[in-house]
Every structure is written in structure tokens, then in C-alpha cells.
Amino acid sequence: MATTTRRWRSPRPGRREQPAPAAGRGGFLALRALALLLMAILVGQLVRLQLVEGERFRQMAASNALREIQVPVSRGLIYDRGGRPLVYNRASFDAAIVPAEVRPEQQQRLFQELGSIVGLSPLEIEARFREARARQSPYDPVVVKEGLTREQALALKEREPDLPGVRLLERTVRDYVGGPALAHVLGYTGPISAEELEALGGLGYHLHDWVGKAGVEATYETILRGTPGRVLLEVDAFGRPRRVVAQQPGQDGSSLLLTVDLDLQRRLYEALSAQVPPGEVAAAALMDVRTGEVLALVSLPSFDPNLFADPARRDQAAALLDAPGKPLLNHALGELYPPLDTFKPIVAAAALQEGLVRPDTVIRNLAGYMLVSNPLAPGAVPDIIFDPRPLGDMDLTRALAQGANTYFAQLAGGSPDGTLRGLGEGRLASYARAFGLGEATGIDLSGEAPGLVPDARWKERTLRDPWRPTDTYRFGLGQSYLSVTPMQVLVATAALANGGRLLRPHLVQEVRDPDGRVVAEAGGEGRASLPISPANLSAVRQAMARAVSEGVARAAAVRGLQVAGVTAAGEGGHAWFAGFAPADQPLVAVVVYMAHGSADRAATVASQVLDFIFNQSGIAQGLREGRR
Amino acid sequence: MIQERLARHFDPVLAAGAIALAGYGSLLIYSASLSSYPDGITGLGHPVVKQALLALLGIVLMVLLMMADYRAFGRVAPVLYGLGLLLLVAVLLVGDESLGSRRWLSVGPLQVQASELAKPFTILALARYMADRPLDMRRLRHFLTTLAMGLVPAVLVMLEPDMGTAIIFGSVWLVMALMGGARPYYVGLLVAVLVLSIPLVSAAALSDYQRERLALFFNPNLDPLGGGFNILQAEIGIGSGGLLGKGLFQGTQTQLDFLQTATTDYIFSVLGEELGLVGALLLLALYLVVIFRCLRAASLSYDLFGRLLATGIAVMLLVQVFVNVGVNVRLLPVTGIPLPLISQGGSSLLMTFMALGLVQSVLLRRRPFEP
Numbered sequence: 001m002a003t004t005t006r007r008w009r010s011p012r013p014g015r016r017e018q019p020a021p022a023a024g025r026g027g028f029l030a031l032r033a034l035a036l037l038l039m040a041i042l043v044g045q046l047v048r049l050q051l052v053e054g055e056r057f058r059q060m061a062a063s064n065a066l067r068e069i070q071v072p073v074s075r076g077l078i079y080d081r082g083g084r085p086l087v088y089n090r091a092s093f094d095a096a097i098v099p100a101e102v103r104p105e106q107q108q109r110l111f112q113e114l115g116s117i118v119g120l121s122p123l124e125i126e127a128r129f130r131e132a133r134a135r136q137s138p139y140d141p142v143v144v145k146e147g148l149t150r151e152q153a154l155a156l157k158e159r160e161p162d163l164p165g166v167r168l169l170e171r172t173v174r175d176y177v178g179g180p181a182l183a184h185v186l187g188y189t190g191p192i193s194a195e196e197l198e199a200l201g202g203l204g205y206h207l208h209d210w211v212g213k214a215g216v217e218a219t220y221e222t223i224l225r226g227t228p229g230r231v232l233l234e235v236d237a238f239g240r241p242r243r244v245v246a247q248q249p250g251q252d253g254s255s256l257l258l259t260v261d262l263d264l265q266r267r268l269y270e271a272l273s274a275q276v277p278p279g280e281v282a283a284a285a286l287m288d289v290r291t292g293e294v295l296a297l298v299s300l301p302s303f304d305p306n307l308f309a310d311p312a313r314r315d316q317a318a319a320l321l322d323a324p325g326k327p328l329l330n331h332a333l334g335e336l337y338p339p340l341d342t343f344k345p346i347v348a349a350a351a352l353q354e355g356l357v358r359p360d361t362v363i364r365n366l367a368g369y370m371l372v373s374n375p376l377a378p379g380a381v382p383d384i385i386f387d388p389r390p391l392g393d394m395d396l397t398r399a400l401a402q403g404a405n406t407y408f409a410q411l412a413g414g415s416p417d418g419t420l421r422g423l424g425e426g427r428l429a430s431y432a433r434a435f436g437l438g439e440a441t442g443i444d445l446s447g448e449a450p451g452l453v454p455d456a457r458w459k460e461r462t463l464r465d466p467w468r469p470t471d472t473y474r475f476g477l478g479q480s481y482l483s484v485t486p487m488q489v490l491v492a493t494a495a496l497a498n499g500g501r502l503l504r505p506h507l508v509q510e511v512r513d514p515d516g517r518v519v520a521e522a523g524g525e526g527r528a529s530l531p532i533s534p535a536n537l538s539a540v541r542q543a544m545a546r547a548v549s550e551g552v553a554r555a556a557a558v559r560g561l562q563v564a565g566v567t568a569a570g571e572g573g574h575a576w577f578a579g580f581a582p583a584d585q586p587l588v589a590v591v592v593y594m595a596h597g598s599a600d601r602a603a604t605v606a607s608q609v610l611d612f613i614f615n616q617s618g619i620a621q622g623l624r625e626g627r628r
Numbered sequence: 629m630i631q632e633r634l635a636r637h638f639d640p641v642l643a644a645g646a647i648a649l650a651g652y653g654s655l656l657i658y659s660a661s662l663s664s665y666p667d668g669i670t671g672l673g674h675p676v677v678k679q680a681l682l683a684l685l686g687i688v689l690m691v692l693l694m695m696a697d698y699r700a701f702g703r704v705a706p707v708l709y710g711l712g713l714l715l716l717v718a719v720l721l722v723g724d725e726s727l728g729s730r731r732w733l734s735v736g737p738l739q740v741q742a743s744e745l746a747k748p749f750t751i752l753a754l755a756r757y758m759a760d761r762p763l764d765m766r767r768l769r770h771f772l773t774t775l776a777m778g779l780v781p782a783v784l785v786m787l788e789p790d791m792g793t794a795i796i797f798g799s800v801w802l803v804m805a806l807m808g809g810a811r812p813y814y815v816g817l818l819v820a821v822l823v824l825s826i827p828l829v830s831a832a833a834l835s836d837y838q839r840e841r842l843a844l845f846f847n848p849n850l851d852p853l854g855g856g857f858n859i860l861q862a863e864i865g866i867g868s869g870g871l872l873g874k875g876l877f878q879g880t881q882t883q884l885d886f887l888q889t890a891t892t893d894y895i896f897s898v899l900g901e902e903l904g905l906v907g908a909l910l911l912l913a914l915y916l917v918v919i920f921r922c923l924r925a926a927s928l929s930y931d932l933f934g935r936l937l938a939t940g941i942a943v944m945l946l947v948q949v950f951v952n953v954g955v956n957v958r959l960l961p962v963t964g965i966p967l968p969l970i971s972q973g974g975s976s977l978l979m980t981f982m983a984l985g986l987v988q989s990v991l992l993r994r995r996p997f998e999p
Contacts, residue, residue: 027807028927031942035919038950039912045957049867050905057867061901064864065880236663236884237861 065236066245070206071229075172076253078186078216078224080262081295081509085177086186092173092309093153096141096208097125099133101165114166117155118145140207141167146311164240171210173309174217178262180302181269184330184445185260185507187215188305204228213308214328216256216507219444223511226253254519257510259293261619264612268296271608272592276300279325281595283332283486284605286613288623289494289580289589292503293522294443295619296609299332301325334447336483337593341568342578343432343478344408345496345540348400350423350431351411352536359396359539363407363415366391370406370416372470383470385409385477388552400543400566401551405477412476413469425472429455434531435492435502437484442504442527451488454481478568490591493578496544497564497586500530500537545583548603553577555603558611565590565606567599577602581610587623588613637992638694642921646690646969646984649914650683650977653895653970659877660890660898675891675972682974686981693985697993701986702933705749705756709777712749715742716784723788729964730788741975743785743793748983750781751800751940758808759933765809774805775818789835792955792963796947803943808936845961858894861886863958866900866908873904891972893964896956911970915949918984925991934990941983 049057078086095118102110111122111129125144132142148156148168156168174189176182190213197205203222205211211225212218229250233241268284276282279301286295301324307317320327329335351357368390373382387405399407414422423431432438438453452458454475456467474480487505495502504527511520530537544564547553553567556577564586565579573596580589590610592602614620658669658676665674672678701708715733719742723730732739754777757770764770778801786794806815830839844856865881874880879901881887887894887901899907919942926938945968952967954960966976 025927028923028939031803031807031923031939032920035916035923035942035946038946039916041959042912042950042953042957043909045954045959046866046900046905046908049863049957050870050900050908053867054870057864058870060864061868061880064861064886065884234880234884237886242884 065234067233067235067241069231069233070204071231071250072170072172073226073228073250073252075174075189076220076224076226076255076514078256078258080258080260080265081293082261083257084262086182086258086262087177088175090173090175092146092171093148093156094143094169094171095145095148095152095156096143096167096169097129098139098141098165098167099129100138103164106164110163110165113159113163114144114156117159118148118152120145136207141169143169143208161240169208171208174305175309176305178265179304179306181266181298182260182262183215183302183305183327184299184332185215185258185265185297186305187217187219188213188308189217190308204230214330214447215305215445216258218446220256220508220511224253224256226514227251252514254514255512256508257512258507259288259295259509259522260297260507261295263617264609264619265296265298267612268605268609269298269302271605272298272300275601275605276594276597280597281325281331281335282593282597283330284590284592284609285332285487285490286609287490287494287503287505287589289498289503289586292491292494292505292526293509294505294507295588295613297330297332297507299330301327303327330445330447331486331593331595333441333443333445333485333487334449336449336451336485337574337595338570339437339478339482339484339489339568340570340574340576341403341478341566342489342493342576342591343476343482344400344566345544345578346431346435346437346492347408347411347423347428347476348396348543349496349530349532349536349540350427352396352539353431353532354423354427356411356421356423357396359543362393362395363399363410363420364393366394366404366406368406370409370473372409372413372473374468374470376466376468383473385473397539397543397546398551400540401546403547403552403567408476409473413472422472423476425455425467425475428472428475429453431531432482434528435495436527437482437488437492441485441487441491443487444506444508448487449485451484452481479570486591486593489576489578489593490589493565493580493591494586494589495530496537496540497580497589499534500532501526502528502530541583541586544579548579548583552599553579553603555600556606556610558607558614561610561614563607563610565603567603569597569599569602573597575599575602577606579606581614587620633992637994639921639925639988639991642918642925642984642988642991643690645914645918645921646981647683647687649911649918649969650686650981652911652914653967653972654679654683655876656895656898656902656970657891657972659879659902660882660887660895662877663883663885678974679972679977682977683981686978689978690981690985690988693982694988694992696989698934698937698986698989699931699993701752702756702759702937705752708749709753712742712746713781713784715740716746716781718742720784720787729790731790738974741973743781743788743790744975744979746781746785747793747796747800747944748941748979748986750778750797751804751937751944751983753777754801754804754808755933755936755940758804758936759931762809762932765805766811768814771805771810771814774801774808774810777801789838790963790965791838791961792951792965795951795963796944796965799947800940800943804936804940807939808932841962845958858888859958859962861888862894862897862956865897866957869901869904869907871905873900873902873907876902878902889964892966893952893971894956895967895971896953900956912949912953915945919946919949922984922987925987925994929990929994930996931990931994934994938987938990941987944983945980 074089080086111125115122115125128144129142189210192209192211212221227250230248232246234243234245235241272282272284282300285297303320307313368387370385371382374380385405388403391404394404394407410420412422414420432453438451440448440450459467471480506522509522510518513519541564548556548563548565553565556563556565561581562583563581564583568576575594575597577592580586590606592605594602654676657679661675719733724732731741733742761770778797782794782797865887881901882890882898887897890898922938922942926935929935948968952965955962966973968980
């Protein structure tokens with residue numbers, strides 16, 4: 001026993017005689033307390049993270065691991081009134097990188113491989129990557145190459161699983177059939193802007209979506225788009241999908257059946273283009289006077305809407321923004337011009353309705369000019385109103401047909417001898433407004449200008465200048481601050497033609513869901529009725545018919561068709577034709593505007609398209625039969 | 629005789645606690661490696677298999693050391709200490725670098741983490757030095773000597789750089805010096821000087837890598853996809869675990885690879901996410917049991933060397949757990965040290981088992997004479 005004990009003895013037996021070490025029981029107590037304290041600190045933090053803030057972290061973990069992706073649906077198509085497609089869908093592929101899914105050490109290899117697939121140098125990709133990385137969230141894909149070729153897209157699709165963070169984005173691109181002829185009707189699509197994203201945010205739009213930017217593409221954006229499908233994926237830290245958590249099928253966009261006739265639209269585009277030099281501003285439109293259906297609408301200069309979808313031609317598209325003549329602006333409704341003589345039918349209708357004249361009321365000895373002095377400055381040079389030539393005695397009908405400015409100036413401001421009391425600016429303005437001037441027509445296109453109907457109060461308030469007699473005379477001639485869009489003139493002319501109904505012009509007659517069912521239909525709803533008796537309207541129509549048959553608008557005449565209308569030409573080159581046909585049983589109204597043209601050129605365009613409608617195609621026949 | 633002592637003094641709670649921790653660790657490693665080994669255990673290459681085999685080896689070594697007389701290690705302590713320093717220097721010269729730090733020495737097919745060996749060697753040396761001078765420890769000379777003994781390996785690991793292990797060396801020395809009889813006045817003075825020099829040190833001595841880690845600790849959003857990624861993802865993982873966790877193998881942060889080094893430095897986040905606060909409390913309770921049993925062994929020993937040795941090991945475990953978990957729960961800046969007995973990695977696992985074997989040996993021989 002002793003040896004064993006000895007063996008286990010301390011090597012220095014004397015040691016155990018030593019007093020207890022300096023820190024004895026107290027030291028161990030303190031150490032135990034320290035261990036408990038440190039553990040308590042950890043537990044405290046755990047309670048804070050897991051219980052107090054647990055909900056927040058649970059959400060962060062969920063948003064880490066869940067990713068919603070959109071399944072694209074096909075955008076609704078657009079057809080002309082005869083059911084001919086005006087746009088086709090085509091798939092386009094972009095190569096993109098999601099920065100959050102790329103580990104820094106893999107970046108170079110990724111740029112290299114992606115570059116070799118899509119035909120870019122790694123440096124170019126890196127530059128694009130860095131530039132986009134600085135301004136957007138790392139979870140949003142950075143598009144490094146747009147519009148991949150089919151081969152590139154296939155190669156990328158194949159390699160996608162081996163290239164974490166790289167995405168092949170599929171997008172629908174529109175091919176517009178009519179090219180520039182239909183540009184302002186159809187519009188075009190483009191990448192969503194920050195403002196649009198905010199406005200449409202509630203509808204599930206995303207950063208890289210394309211939306212309608214103009215034309216019916218923009219107006220009917222939400223209808224055409226449909227509802228993209230959604231797939232909720234669980235993804236790992238590298239963005240690789242692990243499983244589908246939830247799925248919601250999408251719905252293709254609905255299609256639009258337009259009121260526009262493709263052939264007529266092309267004819268109008270050609271006819272108008274032939275009458276104005278390239279790059280000049282002009283606009284023309286045709287409308288069914290019974291329903292407000294717009295049969296054709298052209299604005300010049302035009303552009304090719306297919307430019308915007310082509311990455312190679314993006315520079316050309318950008319150049320359109322400040323090209324001369326503002327091609328992107330729809331001049332038929334986005335810009336204001338003086339209506340000039342196209343306002344005269346309205347003055348005539350107003351004077352008849354107010355009982356100032358009858359159609360056969362004659363004003364004698366129209367000398368070809370008229371002096372209007374300024375009562376505020378009696379000594380100043382008077383304003384002179386000219387007629388085309390000395391016209392002698394004229395009644396209302398002949399005055400309208402022959403373009404007698406002095407006659408209409410007197411209807412507006414009264415005759416110098418006081419025998420004829422004029423309408424005055426107040427009544428002129430209220431009739432102008434009754435015909436829809438000074439307010440948007442409500443057409444289903446964006447960017448419409450409301451225009452301006454002046455009166456004394458407006459002039460004093462806005463220009464700080466009193467209303468003068470000459471302002472009233474000029475008002476009667478469609479000048480002096482009165483400014484309108486061609487579309488407003490068209491609607492006013494149609495109202496004269498259809499017996500007094502002011503219509504809301506529209507381009508879409510039906511919305512059809514992907515199964516072809518009609519889900520919405522445009523009613524031919526009127527906005528208002530003109531405060532003009534049918535007899536007075538009829539008198540004005542006859543006068544307009546005379547203008548074409550034997551007056552100033554003879555250039556609008558069409559063989560075998562009674563056309564009614566007025567032409568206008570004024571300082572600065574503004575030229576108009578506004579009219580309808582047939583004169584006795586109006587079907588179609590037409591307006592032609594040229595910023596630098598002549599009355600005859602404008603009337604010629606109208607003549608050509610009316611000829612096309614009534615003589616060369618079945619369009620008039622179709623309209624009469626209510627066929628589309 | 630040894631059987632008699634075994635029966636009388638062997639601490640089954642300490643042994644059971646250690647083995648339970650190793651088992652708990654294997655479970656967590658299994659979960660954390662599911663995304664890399666989705667089919668579970670199919671061969672000997674699976675990390676859990678390696679870890680379990682190493683744990684078995686560790687238990688054998690623990691028993692062998694328990695049987696051996698710990699005082700024998702005291703006698704060769706200076707040699708072991710020198711070997712430890714040699715390893716730390718070697719690792720700086722020829723070590724393998726990983727994640728910006730040189731910590732491993734390749735010995736044939738094995739990778740040895742030098743600091744894991746240096747830790748117990750330094751504890752042995754400190755205990756031996758202090759136990760040899762029970763009364764003289766109050767003298768400044770000896771105090772400074774022990775300080776230097778702790779400081780040299782601390783500085784060497786800091787050069788790797790491995791801030792976490794340096795902190796362990798420092799705290800182990802601090803507690804052992806106090807328990808070994810150094811004047812609290814000196815210790816207090818030294819701590820005061822250290823605290824006051826923190827700004828100076830952080831300006832001059834911290835490497836860019838460490839400064840960056842500190843900046844990221846205070847604001848991981850500086851670089852949410854780079855260096856700050858782990859800090860944020862670990863916090864999200866633990867926080868989202870809640871009270872009961874998302875269930876074993878069900879943690880999205882773990883299974884979808886949002887957590888990096890999930891089997892090693894960040895294994896606590898796996899636990900926090902999948903087993904929640906309850907699972908974390910169980911782990912911390914197991915550690916408390918092990919640490920308290922080590923301190924019990926120390927306090928029961930009549931031998932100053934054994935006392936200091938067991939104390940040093942207890943403190944080593946305590947600080948290691950606190951630093952590792954503290955990093956996981958974002959109480960401390962990132963510093964990669966393993967969670968003892970839990971994290972994947974042979975050096976730490978074997979050395980921890982062996983250290984606990986030494987503690988059992990101290991316990992078995994706590995009295996010079998058995999009645």
C-alpha cells in the first residue's frame with residue numbers, strides 16, 4: 001500500500017504544508033459568478049434577438065429565401081376595324097446579371113463567360129455592371145446586352161445554371177405593321193420610367209417592364225398588358241431556385257379592335273405626305289359623324305414606332321425627341337392653331353340662331369376690305385380686314401362659300417353703319433364653347449391640348465390688356481387668340497353635319513379578351529347637343545356645300561359625291577380644310593391641317609381620301625350598312 | 629488502486645457533459661452540411677462521420693490522460709510551451725492561409741491548428757511556473773514573467789491574425805495570475821493601462837483587416853453582400869429562430885446557404901435558427917455544467933499546480949464559448965474561433981477532450997494521500 005501511496009504523492013511533499021493559495025474559495029466563487037454573468041449576457045442578447053425582435057428577423061429570413069418571379073403573358077394585339085392585325089408580338093431576349101447573386105471572387109470568370117456568349121468584352125460588361133450597380137438595388141437585374149440573337153439566347157439558356165447570377169430575360173417586342181403611317185394611332189412601348197413605375201406600382205409593374213408610351217398602347221396599357229403570372233420560389237443564397245412555394249397563373253392581355261381602317265389610314269398618310277415637304281407639320285383625321293369613330297388619324301412628321309424596340313436603332317429613337325417638327329407629338333390633338341375660316345360655319349350658325357341674319361340676308365357693296373379703328377387710340381392706324389377680292393352684294397350662304405371675311409367680321413362685330421348688330425365677344429365665345437372648342441374632346445389618346453376660347457374677361461386677366469373692337473372682328477374670322485386642335489375642328493364639323501350632336505371621338509370600338517369575347521364596347525355617346533335649330537344647321541351645311549361646289553373649296557370636290565366644307569389659309573402659312581360628305585346625308589367628317597400649306601392643298605387631301613372612301617373602296621358602303 | 633480512485637473521484641457529470649456536447653455538435657454539423665450533402669451520410673467522407681470518429685478518438689485520449697498523472701505534464705511543461713511557441717512561429721512562416729488568416733499547419737494529410745495546441749501548453753506552463761512559486765508570486769518579477777509567458781503566444785496568434793485566440797490567452801493568463809497569487813494591484817494596474825491604450829493600439833497596431841472587421845461590426849450594412857454578409861445573415865438566422873426554432877433541418881438561413889462557415893465558426897447560428905432559444909439555452913446549460921465541474925475539480929484539488937491547471941482550462945472554455953457565441957449574436961466583432969466540442973474541426977475537438985482528461989486527472993489525484 002505504501003508504495004502506491006508514495007507513487008501518487010506530490011513530487012514536493014513540503015508543498016502541502018503551505019498555506020492555501022492567495023485566492024481560495026472566494027476566487028472560485030468569483031469565477032462561478034463570472035461564468036454565470038457571461039452566460040447571462042449571452043442569454044439576454046438571445047432573448048432580445050429571438051423573442052423581442054424575432055418577428056422582424058423572421059420576415060427578413062423569409063424575404064431572403066423567397067423570390068417572386070413574373071411569368072410573362074402575351075400582350076394584347078390591336079386590329080383595325082376590319083379585323084386586320086396592326087401589331088405582332090415577337091419574343092426578345094436580354095442578358096442580365098443580378099449583382100446580389102454574384103460572389104465577388106466569381107465576378108471576373110462570370111464576365112468572361114457571359115461576354116463570350118453574348119459577344120461583349122468582359123470590360124464592357126463590367127462597366128455596365130458597375131454603372132447600374134451604383135444606382136439600383138443589388139437584387140434588380142442589370143441588363144448587359146439587349147436583343148440577343150436566337151443563337152446567343154439559346155447558348156445562354158443552356159449555360160444559365162452554371163452561371164450563378166446570370167439571367168436570360170424574355171420580353172415581348174411589338175412589330176408594328178403600318179410603320180410610320182399608324183405611328184400616332186398605335187404609339188409604341190418602351191422601358192417603364194420611374195414616374196410610370198410609381199403611378200402603376202399597385203398593378204404589379206416591375207423595374208424592367210415595358211409599357212405603352214403613346215397612342216392606344218399607352219391609353220389601353222393595363223388592358224393590353226393582361227395579368228402576368230406569378231411564381232413564388234424558395235431560393236438559396238446564390239439565387240438558385242430550390243422549390244416552388246406558390247404559383248398563380250397569368251392571363252394574357254385583351255385585344256383592341258380599332259375604329260381605324262388600315263387602307264384608309266395608309267391612303268390618308270400618303271395623300272397628306274404628298275402635299276407637304278418632308279419634316280413639315282401637318283395633321284388630318286376622318287370621323288364617322290354618327291358615332292365619333294375615328295376612321296383615320298395622321299400626324300406629320302411621323303416616325304417608325306419599330307425604332308424603339310430595336311437596340312441598334314436606339315440613337316435614332318432618341319433623336320426623335322428634338323427632331324424638327326416634333327415627330328413624337330400628335331399634331332392632330334397635341335398642339336394648338338388658329339382655326340381661321342374653319343370657324344366661320346360656327347359664326348354663321350350662331351348668327352342664324354341669334355336671329356341676327358337669315359341665310360339670304362344681304363350685305364351690300366362689300367368693297368374687299370374693311371377698316372377697324374381702335375377706340376382707345378383714335379389716331380392710330382386702323383386694322384384692315386381684307387376679302388380675296390371686292391365681292392359686292394353677298395348673302396350669308398354666298399359669303400361662306402366665297403370666303404367673305406368682311407361679312408363674317410360684321411356678323412361678329414356689327415356693321416360700321418350700325419344696321420347689323422354683331423354677336424359680340426361674349427356670344428362668340430359661348431357658341432365656340434358649345435361646339436366643343438376650348439376643351440379636350442376626350443379622345444382615347446393622351447396628350448390632348450384643351451385649346452383656348454378667348455373673351456374680354458380672359459384677355460384682361462391674362463394679357464392685362466382691354467378687349468378691343470378689332471378683337472371681336474378677328475374672333476369672327478377664327479383669329480385673335482382663338483386656338484384649337486384639328487381634332488376639335490373635326491368634332492365641331494361632325495356636329496354641324498350630324499344635326500347637332502357633339503360626340504366624343506374614339507379609336508377603340510371593342511375590347512376582346514384572349515378568348516375572343518367582347519368585354520367592352522365603345523358607345524357612340526354624345527357629349528352635348530348644339531344649341532342650334534336643325535333648320536339653321538341645314539342652312540350652314542348648304543352654304544358649306546356651295547363652298548365646295550362653286551366657292552373657295554372647289555379643290556375638295558369629288559366626282560359623283562357632294563362634298564361640303566370650308567378651306568382656310570392665313571398668315572404664317574396655316575392652311576385648313578374642314579368638311580363632310582355626302583353634303584345631304586353626312587357620313588364622314590374630315591379635317592386637314594398644314595402648318596405651311598395652302599387651302600387648295602388641304603382641300604386636295606380631303607378630296608383624295610373622300611374619293612377613296614366613297615368611290616375606290618367599300619368603306620362608305622360598310623359604314624352605311626353598319627359593317628365594320 | 630487506480631480503480632478505487634476512479635470510483636471515488638471520477639466525475640461522470642463532467643464526462644457526460646462533454647460527450648453530450650460532442651453529440652449535440654455532430655447533430656448540428658449534420659444539419660449544416662445537408663445542403664452540401666443532401667443525401668445524408670453515404671460514406672466516410674461526410675463531415676459528421678469524421679467528426680464522430682474524432683470525438684471517439686478524443687474520448688479515448690480523455691480517458692488515457694485521466695489515467696496518466698497530470699503532474700508528469702507539469703514536469704515537461706517548459707518543453708511543451710517551447711513546442712507551442714515553435715508551432716505558432718511555424719504557422720506564421722509556412723502555415724496555410726484561409727479567410728485572410730494563417731492558422732493551419734499541414735502535417736502530411738492532417739491539418740493542425742497550431743493555436744489549439746499552444747493554448748493547453750501555455751496553461752500547463754503558467755500553472756507550473758506559478759505552482760513552483762506559491763509565495764513569491766506576489767513579487768513583480770514573477771508577475772512580469774508570467775505576463776510575458778502569456779503575452780508571447782498571444783502576440784504570435786495576433787499576427788496570424790487571430791484576435792479571438794489572443795483574447796483567450798489574455799483572459800486565461802489574467803485569471804490564472806489572480807488565482808496563482810499575483811498581487812491584484814499589479815493586475816489592476818495592467819488592466820487599467822491596457823484599457824487606456826486601446827485607442828492607441830487600434831490606431832497603430834490593428835491591421836486593415838481588423839479595422840474593417842470592427843467597422844463592419846458596428847455597421848454591417850456598409851457592405852451587406854461582402855464582409856457584412858455573414859454578420860447580418862447569422863443575426864437573421866438566430867433572430868428568426870424565435871423561441872422553439874424552425875425545426876431541425878428546417879432553417880432557411882442554414883439550408884439555403886445564407887450562413888457561411890455554418891459547420892464551424894457560425895454553427896451557433898444553425899442552432900439558434902433551427903432549435904430556437906430553447907436549443908440555445910440547452911447548449912449554454914451544458915457548457916455551464918462542464919465549466920462548473922472543471923472549477924469544482926480545481927477547488928477540490930490540494931495541489932496548486934492541479935488547481936491552476938483546471939482553473940485555466942475552465943477559463944479557456946468559458947471565454948471560448950463567450951467569444952464564439954458573442955460573435956454569432958453580434959455582441960462582439962467577428963473573430964473566428966471554434967465553439968469547443970461543437971464546431972467541426974479536429975484540433976479543437978481533440979484538444980478540448982484532452983484538456984478535460986487532464987481535469988479528471990487532477991480530480992482523481994486531488995489528494996496526495998488517500999485515506
